[in-house]
Amino acid sequence: MTWIRACTVQQVPEDEGLRLPTEPPIAVFRVVDEFFATGDSCTHDEFSLAQGYLDGDVVECPLHMxxxxxxxxxxxxxxxxxxxxxxxxxxxxxxxxVDVPERPDDL
Structure with missing residues (x-):
């Protein structure tokens, strides 16, 4: 794993997500003053979860819920x-x- 500078705290508004230009894409979410990072693509239909709806520590994909x-x-x-x-x-x-996995070409 490799730590990368993802963004500033101010770039992630409360109860929203920010898509990072990584490969594969990662989303950083802010819930009050706690931050989470997940794969950005919904595993059902590959829609960006950074555009999703947050309810506490739950994100809902806006495409198929x-x-x-x-x-x-x-x-x-x-x-x-x-x-x-x-x-x-x-x-x-x-x-x-964010601690991201190393890609084979990074080794």
Missing amino acids: AKFCLRTGKVLAPPAFIPLETYPVRRDGDDLF
Whole structure:
């Protein structure tokens, strides 16, 4: 795993997500003053979850209403049945870092 600087705290409004230009895409979410990072694509139909609706630590895909837990990636409502990847988030001052998997070409 490799820590990358994802964004600043101010770039992630409360109860919203921010899509990172990683490969594969990762979304950073802010719930009050807690930050979570997951795969950005809904596992049902690959729609951006950064555009989804947050209710506490649950994100709902705006396309077909699948729901996922931001803490664990667990599917909470169909039509999705494959959980999301989750990534550790670290805050350093106003900067947020996400621990992303190394890609084979990075080795």
